[in-house]
Amino acid sequence: MKYNLIYFIQSLLIIVLSPLFIGILKKMKAYLRGYIGSSIIQPYYDLSKLLKKGRIVSNRSSFITTIGPIVILAATITTAFFVPVFYTSMQESIGNLFILMFSFGIVKMFTVLIGLDSSSTFGGMGSSRESFISMMAEPLILFLMIFLYIETNDFNIFHISFINSKSVHYDTAYLITMVTFIVAILAENARIPFDNPETHLELTMMHEAMILDLSGSDLAYVELSSYIKLIVYLIVLINCFVPIGIATTISISAILIGLVTFIFKLLICLLGIAIIETTFAKSRLFKGAELFPAMISLGIVAITLIYIL
Template identity: 55%
Template sequence: MKYIAINFLQSMLLIIVTPLFMGILKKFKAILRGYKGSSIFQVYYDYQKLFSKGRIRSSQSGFITQIGPILSLAAAITAVFMIPTFFSSGETYLGSLFLIIFMMSIVKFLNTLIGLDCASTFGGMGTSRELFLSMLAEPVMFLTIMFLYFENKSFNIFTICFNNSAGAFYGIGHILAAISFFILLLTENARLPIDNPETHLELTMIHEAMILDLSGTDLAFVEMASQIKLMIFLTIFINLFMPFGAATTLGAVIILKAAVVFFVKILVILFGISIIEISMTKSRLFRVPELLSAALAIAIAAISLNYFL
């Protein structure tokens, strides 16, 4: 019961601080560009503003637009409770990587349905691009999972984090798999160079095009789901590829130290993403397969090195 309680608390904490991390990411980008930028708490104010507004829906939209946003957020929140954050108790009935991927696919599936349901040109365009990239990203994801299974003999993220939390030796195959997953992370969350999350230029946007007709609480739910999805991918990346410092036993000092280490690792990755996003431009859509092909090749190389070395 005590393990269930700490798993619940760490998942709730991750949900609560997700807008803060998004604000920190924007702050990093502003500082690197040479201006002050908005407060790191601005995302909370944006949600307050959206929840105070009413819903305006297209006359062509149906029930999908009514229930899709809240279901998307529910799927994202459910996935949070399937992953460890800074504490892992080892083997558990939760934590299956395939189940987590399935929950993330539900978020994407609902967002694409919302983009189609509004019957706008932009929604259909963004949906087609999103599914095109998803088709290319799935082989990379499954090859990365294969590598993790060959390396750890488990598909459970809690078990992998528990076994490697003491600081296991990371070979070249592990590093290559981490690079492949990081490219996948950028693709699945519509970050540069795949998509520009800061623009509403109709010829370039992917994620924004699908939710362009949403407003008020509907937009807040979808944006929250997308931000939580990014934090889930970052947490999975940390717990699979650099879980050192994670707590495996209960204790106030141990848990606090593990939480601090986790937050530091998140900040380091967010700073790396901010550097990528201020130094690169969005790639042409038909250049993205080249990047994902490189990620696929890197994943295959990681599996080969793990098998032969």
């Protein structure tokens, strides 16, 4: 019972604090660009403002646009309960990598369908581009699953974090897989160089183009789900590859150390994204996609090195 309680608390913490972490990311980018920027709690104000506004649905839209944002938010919130945050153990849990990625697949599918359902030119364009990038990024996720299974003989993220926290070897294959997964995170979350989350230029939008016709609470649900999705992906990166400091026992000191180290590692990840997005520009669609074959090749090399070294 106490294990389930801790699992629930840490997952709930991610759902509640995801907008705060996104606010910190935006503040980091502002500082790197030389200006103050908005408050780190600005995403909460934005979500609150959207929730107070009415919904406007196009006459051309079907039930997909009506239920899509709710399904997207529900699926994304569910993923928060599949990952360890500051505590993990070998107890039975639902943190299977396949279930996690299938849940993200549901989010992707309904987001694409919303873009197509509005009969908007830009929505269809964004859905097409998003599907193309996602198709190229999925092999990188597959290599992640294969690598972690070979290393730990398990698909459960809680078990993988527990095993790697006891003995992790940062060899060449490990670092290569980490780099390929970082590229997959940027692609799946519509970040630079694949997409610019700050632009609303019609000819460059991908994620924003798909939700261009959403408003009010529908837009709030999709925006919140995008916040949670990015943080969950970063949690998988942190706790599967750098699980140093994560609590493996239920004690006040272990939990506090696990919480502090998790926040520190997450802030490092957010700083890395901020540096990338303030240093590089968005690439053209097909030019950015050229990165995926190289990453797929590196994934194959990483799997091969496991058996050679």
